[in-house]
Amino acid sequence: MPLSHLHQYQQKLAQLGQRQLLLLAGEPAWQTAQIQQITQLCQGDWVTISFNQPHAILPEQAIRLLGREFLHAVFDANEGFNTDALAMLTGTLKAGSVLILCLPDIERWDSYTDNDSQRWNDAQGVLSTPNFMAWLKNITLGDDKAIVWQQSTPFQLPKLIEKAKPWALPQGKPTAEQQVILDNLLLSTSGIWSVIAPRGRGKSALAGMFIEQYQGNVLVCAPAKNSTDVLSSHTNKAISFYSPDNLLALCINNEIQSDWLIIDEAASLPIAQLEVLCGYFPNVLMTTTVQGYEGTGRGFMLKLGDNIPNLHTYQLQTPIRWAKDCPLENWLNQLLLLDELESDFERQKQGEVDIHQLQGNWHNNISQLHDFYQLLTSAHYRTTPLDLRRLLDGQKQRYWSASINKKIVGAVWCIEEGGLPFELAYDVWLGTRRPRGNLVAQSLVTYGLTPDAMCLNSLRISRIAVLPQYRRQKIAATLIANIVKESQKQAIDYLSVSFGYTEVLAQFWMQCGFQIVRLGVHKEASSGCYAAMAIYPLTEKGEQLLRSSLRAFALQYPQIEQQTKLCLADNLIPNHVATSQDRWLVMAGFAFAHRPALTVYESVANFLVGYEQHYPLLVAFFVDNKSLEQCVAEFSLSGKKVLTKQLREQCAQLMAEKDPQLTSRYQQWLATYSHPSCFDFV
Structure with a gap:
């Protein structure tokens, strides 16, 4: 079939x-030649994503x-397949668009x-991803509506099925669904509202229509100003746009007020930031997708609702x-498991809870993959297609499920860490190396003894993750107990485990037998x-x-409390007493290597007793808790690097001054591994 037929097909x-996938499988030079012809035949935006x-x-x-x-796009995956980017790009394409996948x-x-595997694989280096590619192959070649063009085969177009009722794009007027929501929003005097939907359902358009019809003041907030293009196209009014950080600063300083705040693409902002912003305005409208590439909408709504x-x-x-x-939406939903949960999944089942590793x-058990991943997307806030890639081809992973009547209601996803050479671990302790992966293990070394x-x-x-209707039934605790066993x-x-600290979560992990050994300050x-x-x-x-780790945490906790203003419950506060040797060790690690300042606040204060007048800079920074910027200014230093030095x-x-012989021994011991720092004040 001549390629020229594509123009009529696209019309x-x-x-x-409808929108359609066109797979170009072959050499890059061949792909480039075909894309040049296609873009001339089918005029459009042809936005391109490529490494x-x-x-x-x-x-x-x-x-x-x-x-x-946009109208038409190219997704070049020859060197790496970023599924989040693919989902975002696909969601922007208008009717009549062709998405070329290279x-x-x-x-x-x-x-x-x-090459994208470096982003989601905890092991170092890039991976081959045979399981995802087999999944992609099955989905794409099994789709009779996808256009598959290989370099070695002639160009063919699938048959388009005519519809009895012609499709028409709404001409700026609200649909029946949108009108119901608009009516309620316009009647609101105070409240927090959210509109969730898959891509292309008119969430941003609805927000623009509301601005057009509302008679008072409306502010708009989104991750980026160009994210509001669709919203802006549905109102003739000027948009009062603010970035999240800028808006929050103005709110804190009482420099801004409005009847309404609209937050577009809300799930891409931290929950805590959304919660604070909502407190400053009488009416708030948040729009977000229910699909995972923006932060999982279903999990997002559960967490936000809490x-x-x-x-x-x-x-x-x-x-x-x-x-x-x-056809394009159906293909993407199949590929990235973005479709909705089955309806019976929402109803609570009765029966015994079975735990299985x-x-x-x-790739050999697609139904189990579907259930496991969909549970994560429905019950965990930050599940994205990146996690699907990790599930299919990631290394050093283990999984457990809790099922009732063979339906997964709870899941745990574990990653193997550690087992690394002492030389590498010691370099991490010194602060001279920071390899990928080993999130908790590496942090315990960086801040430990x-x-x-x-x-x-x-x-x-x-x-x-546990489905909402099955929570508070000790399913999560039972899963953890099985993993321990x-x-x-x-x-x-x-x-x-690493988690965002709340007292409820901290007590849960304590009840499961864990003890907190680190708390971040950011x-x-x-x-x-x-x-x-x-x-x-x-x-x-391990003991x-x-x-x-508890002794190291005890040394750091007063400063952590000072910086975070968090007051841990009595049973969470580390009560292990650090030894004199511990203090000398962390002092040497900071003075003669490149360990972070957080590790030595208490020790420096201890060493300074009787020497305060000789070390005003140390007193200012470690005792008076003055910031980097304040110390640089007060002591007329040229910058933060000089201050650190x-x-x-x-x-x-x-x-x-305390003990020259002991100091010399520590210095000699550490000198063997001395390297330029990559950890200062991280």
Whole structure:
């Protein structure tokens, strides 16, 4: 079939309100030649996402496309397959669009090396991803509506099925679904509202229509200003746009007021930030997708509903930007498991809870993959297509499920950590290396007293989720108990978990046998909470690690409390007393290596007793808690690097005044591994 037929085919797509996938599988030069012809035949925006194409958008920048509309696009996956970017791009395409997907020849997919795997694989380096590529192959070649064009085969177009009723794009007027929501919003005098829907259902358009009809003041907030393009196109009024951080600062300083605040793409902002913003305005409207590439909508609504009990939620079901049963949307939903939960999944089942460790060969058990992943998307806030990639091809992972009548109602996803060479762990302790992966183990070494956490074998609980209707029935605790039991039979020294700190979560993990050994001083972007880390020792070496980690935490806790203003419950506060040797060790690590300042606040204050007048800089920074900027200004330093250097040097001088022989021994011991720092004040 001549390629020229594509133009007429694309026009027919537009009349039917459909969008279509066109897979180009072959050499990059061949793909480029075909794309040149196609873009001349079918005029449009042809927005391109690629790792290396000139003038293309990088996959990690695809979030800038949210809230916008385009006709036609190219997704170049020859070197890496960023599924989040694919989902975002697909959601922006209007009816009549063709999405060109560029990949190597299908025969080579089994050995496809995915450069994007560095982003989601906890192991170092890139991976081949045979399981995802097999999944992609089955979905795409099994789709009789997809256009599949291989370099070695002639061009063919699938048959388009005519519809009895022609499709028409709404001409700026609200649909029946939108009108019901608009009427309620316009009557509101105070309240917090959310509108959730899959892509293309008119959430942003609804927000624009509301601005047009509302007679008072409305502010708009979104991750990026160009995210409001669709919203702006549905009102003739000027949009008062503010970035989230800027708006929050103005609110805190009482410099801004409005009748309404609209937050577009709300799930891409931290829950804590949304909660604070909602407190400053009498009426708030949040719009977000229910699909995972923006932060999982269903999990997002559950978590937001917990934080904002009076939240009113509406849903939009009917697509506006394209017709129902769009081939491209159906293909994407199948590929990334974005379709809705089955209706009976929402009803509580009765029966015994069965706990099983799953094998994880998901490509051979698609129904189990579907259930496990959909449970995560419905019950865990930050599940995205990246997690699907990790499930299919990630390394060093283990899974457990809780089922009732063979239906998964709870899930735990674990990642193996540790078992690394002492030399690498010691370099991490010194602050000279920061390898990928080993989230908890590496953090315990960075802020701990020994490199042991990275050398021992551990299992980190990465995700735990239970469907809402089954919570508070000890299903999560039963899952954890089973993991403990199974791990005790294997060569695992300790279990670990990292979570956004709340007292409820902290007490849950304590009740499961874990003890908090780390608390971060910077809020997580995803949860808006401070990161807490806890461990459960399983062997004597694990017990030793727990004891040393608690002593390190006890040294740091007063400063953590000072910086975060968090007051832990009595049973969570570390009560292990640090030894004199512990203090000397952390002082040496800061003075002669490159360990972070957080590790030495208490020790420096202890060493300074009687020497305060000789070390005004150390007093200002470590005792008076003056900021980096304040110290740089007060002591006329040229910048933060010079300040860091002087703090380390003065700590070394203070140690030498205390005990020159002991100081010399520590310095010699550490000098063997001295490298330039990558950890200062991280």
